[in-house]
Amino acid sequence: MEDNRGIPARKNATLKDVAEACGLSVAAVSRYLNHSIKLPQSTTDRIDAAIAALNYRPNPHARSLSLGRSETIGLVVPDIANPYFAHLAAAVEQAAAEYGLGLLLCPTLSRTDRELDYLGRLSRQHVDGLLFVTNNGDDPALARALLGAKTVVLVDDDIDGTTAPTIMADSEQGGRLATALLIEQGHRSLAYVGGPQGLSSSRSRLRGFRRAIAESGQTIAIAAELHGPYSSAHGRIAAEQLLALDPVPTALFAASDEIALGVLSVFKQRGVKVGVDISVIAFDDVGPLELFDPPLTAIRQPVNAMGRRAVQIVLALINGEALLPATELLPVELIIRNSVKPPNR
Numbered sequence: 001m002e003d004n005r006g007i008p009a010r011k012n013a014t015l016k017d018v019a020e021a022c023g024l025s026v027a028a029v030s031r032y033l034n035h036s037i038k039l040p041q042s043t044t045d046r047i048d049a050a051i052a053a054l055n056y057r058p059n060p061h062a063r064s065l066s067l068g069r070s071e072t073i074g075l076v077v078p079d080i081a082n083p084y085f086a087h088l089a090a091a092v093e094q095a096a097a098e099y100g101l102g103l104l105l106c107p108t109l110s111r112t113d114r115e116l117d118y119l120g121r122l123s124r125q126h127v128d129g130l131l132f133v134t135n136n137g138d139d140p141a142l143a144r145a146l147l148g149a150k151t152v153v154l155v156d157d158d159i160d161g162t163t164a165p166t167i168m169a170d171s172e173q174g175g176r177l178a179t180a181l182l183i184e185q186g187h188r189s190l191a192y193v194g195g196p197q198g199l200s201s202s203r204s205r206l207r208g209f210r211r212a213i214a215e216s217g218q219t220i221a222i223a224a225e226l227h228g229p230y231s232s233a234h235g236r237i238a239a240e241q242l243l244a245l246d247p248v249p250t251a252l253f254a255a256s257d258e259i260a261l262g263v264l265s266v267f268k269q270r271g272v273k274v275g276v277d278i279s280v281i282a283f284d285d286v287g288p289l290e291l292f293d294p295p296l297t298a299i300r301q302p303v304n305a306m307g308r309r310a311v312q313i314v315l316a317l318i319n320g321e322a323l324l325p326a327t328e329l330l331p332v333e334l335i336i337r338n339s340v341k342p343p344n345r
Contacts, residue, residue: 153313
């Protein structure tokens with residue numbers, strides 16, 4: 001029996017059958033399927049047509065043995081319950097599937113010992129590469145362990161003392177955009193509720209906050225700069241501290257959605273109206289912030305683009321491509337809703 005392209009359909013077709021059908025070597029077809037060779041579009045179309053016509057199904061186990069790989073990458077994240085990391089995991093899973101890779105999700109609960117364990121699994125070839133997100137970027141033990149890892153891509157934050165490629169959002173630009181909007185709306189007493197001081201993302205958002213104030217040419221009072229985990233608990237503590245100030249700042253920039261959620265919960269309990277008594281901007285925009293009352297203005301991180309690009313970089317490392325250690329910054333976007341209004345006092 002033949003299909004409508006004239007290629008005999010076979011039961012249990014092999015890679016050799018595909019190569020013969022499209023007039024190429026087995027090695028060329030294999031490298032194409034492994035994403036380790038670039039071929040002209042006409043050639044890839046021939047390969048894809050032969051695969052479809054022969055109903056060829058690669059044997060994952062045999063393929064892994066022949067490559068000396070697991071055909072799996074790991075995604076190390078601090079907390080999968082955090083919506084930001086859940087969105088990132090979904091983006092990485094989709095991109096990995098498109099490249100024929102399995103994904104091992106590695107939650108660490110922000111513990112360095114668990115992060116080091118997953119790096120050990122990489123060295124024992126349980127996975128071919130790691131996408132690594134950490135809240136412990138200032139830990140020297142983690143930096144030392146990463147120096148020996150050749151197929152690791154840092155995502156969302158870099159780590160001092162490492163040379164691994166890094167993909168992250170432009171946090172400084174996000175901080176600048178958020179703060180500039182508050183100043184444009186007439187606010188002259190601002191607060192920053194940031195993440196851990198040891199993380200580059202938190203430091204960058206703070207730099208953007210300060211930069212916008214310096215560039216404004218206005219007399220702006222920084223009522224407080226508060227640092228802690230990217231968590232709602234930190235947001236609640238920070239909100240209580242801000243409400244104890246005299247005067248209370250008229251606007252604040254929260255460096256993550258989770259921090260903003262904690263802040264808003266305290267404001268609601270204390271009868272403080274967002275957009276009336278105080279303006280608020282969050283950073284991440286991965287939760288349903290448009291459903292809040294009022295809908296929350298936010299800096300949107302390009303989570304899908306970061307996940308896809310991280311998979312592309314780690315695949316290049318796995319395939320032995322020489323990449324210069326570099327940090328790629330992806331642009332953020334200011335999403336204006338109703339939580340920022342001119343001060344009423």
